Ligand SMILES: [Ca+2]
């Protein structure tokens with residue numbers, strides 16, 4: 328900036344505007360004053376959380392803002408300390424508006440809007456002993472951009488906020504790690520840290536997910552939350568295509584939104600081929616990109632398609648709570664299921680369940696668990712699985728499976744009430760009460776000593792590895808339902824009803840010892856760890872403190888109209904109103920039962936006598952002495 332007057336790195340002259348969260352680093356000169364690093368002149372405006380570079384501007388002063396050295400202005404803390412909303416922090420806001428390249432390659436190391444991709448190499452060397460340490464969104468950008476890292480090993484060392492990926496690359500979002508010709512075959516251990524808000528919108532691209540295409544890779548403990556992933560074919564929030572003995576364990580994707588434009592689309596995987604998934608779960612919605620005139624096929628809550636040709640067990644102890652929703656405008660589509668759209672050759676699915684709805688009105692071969700179960704040569708095996716979601720589609724439609732060719736299906740169930748279907752190509756249909764009864768499943772050989780557990784009458788069978796327990800207790804004079812040890816699937820919610828007995832009210836409800844107030848109902852959202860809920864109750868009292876239960880026990884309800892009136896009545900005519908008889912522990916309906924005293928001897932004056940009631944004491948009715 329070179330001006331004759333009113334020269335500022337950002338603004339020449341501010342008359343009345345508010346300038347906030349801005350910085351200036353350019354050289355500022357003026358032939359006549361005033362000139363300033365950020366503002367040349369300011370009369371009535373305000374300047375908040377803003378900075379200028381005292382070194383590069385050549386200006387030691389400014390009409391607004393705070394002067395910083397170049398090094399300070401290339402340090403994230405300078406901005407976050409002033410409240411700037413950066414990526415990878417939520418204390419200053421969750422819009423994640425700003426990013427900064429500590430390597431100095433983007434915008435010279437000064438802040439940039441988060442629609443810019445900032446690639447930062449992680450610590451570590453990618454070996455098993457010294458894996459890359461993925462600690463930030465910018466490290467994740469680096470992993471995506473670095474082909475040389477495809478065979479390397481990674482651990483995630485911090486929670487990552489990726490919501491700002493919705494703004495990069497003209498809205499196309501994050502670029503999946505690897506592709507069909509540059510497959511990821513290393514390992515990534517999320518170490519139970521989250522990646523929140525990952526957004527990918529590439530409906531013209533195949534193999535879309537956090538990982539595009541993995542081959543013989545190991546993925547563990549990855550926690551996706553709020554992922555939005557859209558692609559054309561082979562789309563899943565975690566992996567588009569997984570093959571060649573890839574191993575995926577203990578991963579989840581909660582509240583996902585996965586959309587495909589064509590085929591093989593699932594909550595976690597588009598296609599899982601000759602690979603193994605264990606103890607993984609998903610929740611959210613799997614759909615197609617609307618409006619979509621295509622015939623689309625193989626949509627599933629967990630995976631679009633499961634295939635094998637070397638007989639590797641594929642899916643063990645996994646769960647889908649995803650709804651599978653394909654709009655009715657989408658052609659004559661086929662194969663949609665709560666767990667998988669297509670279950671093919673040699674696939675083994677054991678101890679899994681699907682609880683989401685499958686609403687695909689223009690789709691053939693639809694099932695609450697699997698749409699099509701059909702091998703080309705080696706029959707698949709599905710055992711000890713169930714589904715409960717409502718199912719809507721075109722014939723054939725089944726509560727558990729839409730279509731089954733040669734396959735071994737053993738000890739599998741669906742709920743004929745919640746699914747809305749009494750028929751299925753496979754499995755045993757039963758009502759909700761039986762589905763919430765343990766013997767239904769133990770009678771079929773299910774393992775309730777380790778694999779499964781349930782709260783009878785409350786839950787369906789839940790996988791021990793994928794659920795938490797809430798201990799629900801109540802104090803005296805009320806109850807909580809459900810009570811005792813209540814199992815909840817990870818990520819699910821559970822509702823409790825708190826019921827005081829007559830003449831009592833809820834005094835307080837605590838969750839993990841923290842009060843949530845005197846509520847009659849409480850829904851514990853998004854259960855991810857064990858917890859405890861407890862309710863306490865207290866007696867209702869009339870205006871003078873007499874418990875309603877005590878008045879009611881003598882029939883003193885004043886016709887149910889007013890306990891306040893009942894407690895001041897003297898029903899038995901002994902000159903003592905009911906509230907005094909409560910304190911005295913006498914019978915308010917028996918005139919022979921009343922409390923009285925003669926004047927106290929002088930020696931006792933000034934003393935008190937008390938009664939072991941929850942309220943009050945009786946003071947002597949003579950003037951206390953000062954003795
Ligand atoms: Ca932020």
Ligand SMILES: [Ca+2]
Pocket residue numbers: 896897898899900901902903904905908915916
């Ligand atoms: Ca009385």
Ligand SMILES: [Ca+2]
Pocket residue numbers: 899901903908913914915916917918919920921
């Ligand atoms: Ca009495």
